[in-house]
Amino acid sequence: MTDHPGVFLVWGDNTLARRLASELINTYAVPVTVIVRSVDADQAPDIADLEPETGDPDLRPVLVAAARLTPDVLVRAGVTEATAVALVERDDVANVDAAMMVRELNPTARIVVRVFNPILAQGVTAMLGDCDVLSGSEIAAPAFVAAALGDDVPTYVRLTDEFLVTAHRSEQPDPDDVVCGLAVLDGRAEPETLPADAEAADLLLVRRYGEPPRPAPRPARLPLRVTRLVLGRRRLRYALAGVAALLFASTALLAHLRDLNLWEAGYLAVVTALGGIEGEVTGGGVEHVVLVTLALAGVALVPFVTVLVVEAVVTARLALASGALTRPVAGHVVIVGLGNVGTRVLRELHGFGVDVVCVDRSADARGVAVARELGVPVIIANGNSAEALRAASVATARALLVLSTDDVSNLETALLGRALHGGRLRVVLRLYDEAFARRVKRTFDIDLSRSVSYLAAPAFAAALFGREVIDAIPVGRRVLLVAELPVGAGSDLEGRLCPEVDRPNEVRLVAVRTGRIGQTLWTVPQRRRLVRTDRLIVVATRAGLAGLLARTRPNPDAPPLPEPQPLRLLARPADPTSGSDSP
DSSP, X not given: OOOOSSOEEEEOOSHHHHHHHHHHHHTSOOOEEEEESOTTSTTHHHHHTOOOTTOOXXXXXXXXXXXXXXXXXXXHHTXXXXXXXXEOOSOHHHHHHHHHHHHHHOTTOEEEEXXXXXXXXXXHHHHHXXXXXXXXXXXXXXXXXXXXXXXXXXXXXXOSSOEEEEEEXXXXXXGGGEEEEEEEOTTOSSOEESOSSGGGOSEEEEEEOSOOOOOOOOOOOXXXXXXXXXXXXXXXXXXXXXXXXXXXXXXXXXXXXXXXXXXXXXXXXXXXXXXXXXXXXXXXXXXXXXXXXXXXHHHHHHHHHHHHHHHHHHHHHHHHHHTOOOSOOXXXXXXXXXXXXXHHHHHHHHHTTOOEEEEESOTTSHHHHHHHHHTOOEEESOTTSHHHHHHTTGGGOSEEEEOOSOHHHHHHHHHHHHHHHOSOOEEEEEOOOHHHHHHHHHHHOOOOEEOHHHHHHHHXXXXXXXXXXXXXXXXXXXXXXXXXXXXXXXXXXXXXXXXXXXXXXXXXXXXXXXXXXXXXXXXXXXSOBOOTTOEEEEEEOHHHHHHHHHHHOOOTTOOOOOOOOOXXXXXXXOOTTTXXXXX
């Protein structure tokens, strides 16, 4: 790969910063300087220990330690000569503040900012010019949703003029709509991505027409939920059953003793129990006993039932206000951890119409307010406690998503949830460490684990080079990137045939946007040569996208495009008299 001027700057000492630094060093072979709070903070020691796979000592990351990011720290890190800067701390406001400082110090640097809040993201993009705003949780969330629901939910890729969707070959999509083969699954431990033989692929990328299907709006269920919760209290059910039994028995006796029909006897029994009838001296002794029993029962039971009803209603309202589970659920998804990733996953699952129950130890977690806004039950408790998982009805759940940032705690919660379920619970873990994930798979037979930083880092790295990553398609723990790249003037690909873009297991060209407005060639022409006005839509692995960036990079010494020649039909006709001798 050709050398890049300056360095690439990364601010952050979290897992995303470490993955991003590794991606830039090993995939793109560019020098990286990482600003951390201290050399011992979080992932800083691991960042310092990163070794380039090529063995080039010049590519080892340089660490700059500073407890607080200031313009002086940025200058010391080399921001004035930096080609691109990635700001990937966990705090949205701190990242935006850092982006403004970078822009003041280097008006031309490419800036990539990690921001969770979508409204803030739009404002930053408009304000800072050459800047991309990405959310790691937004990139990673579809992978967790797909792992939790299996084949039930496809991955949608929205382009400006089309949208694509993943489909399995068993669904028998129309061959004319198949864009490319994504992976060979076939029960393999590690899927083969972008196979040379597209016919062998089980997972396909398919064109769809119209809008993606939207779930039907959920009806408001507040009154029904209150009723269920009130009637679900055991003592109240027993009390109501006792009152009903007494009234039925009294109705039958009064109908027999007074020769009344059931309606009249029932009316007399009810008003007597409620104290609405005066005593009578006429009638037999049995009738008097029945009426006195009804009156005494009414005096005793009506206040008792009133207290139970009031208690149940108040408890129900408090449960609804706090977001706790108010009804029995089954076939739902339990989410443990409502941070950035958990919140995104919650929104996606709710959007698909899936019932969700959430668990988080903190009532102030980012996703708790979102869950209550959506009407999703939230259990405020430690996720790795049996009581919390029982309260979330994990025994009847279809899947358990454990999304906290602690790998060991996540594994503990997963094992406990699986034990409480008793059956074959679908468990999806958030695990950062690849080696730990492999050991968990071998030892505990939990093969559904995902890493947020692993899924998000390739998109951040590509954005640092000014390349648009449209979407990411999860394939197991791996990710395929859908990107759009221009064919640079004088690049290696200019003048080559379209099929030469493809690299088995790395890059697949799916469409070409020509220089003409609105023209996209979805059937890639085999004999067409690429020109510098073309834009390529590709599906690629991380390494494949890095290689394609090098092949499409413009050459500063490329000759300019020749001026278009006017059509002959539009050229001015020659004067037939010109050049002839005058008489």
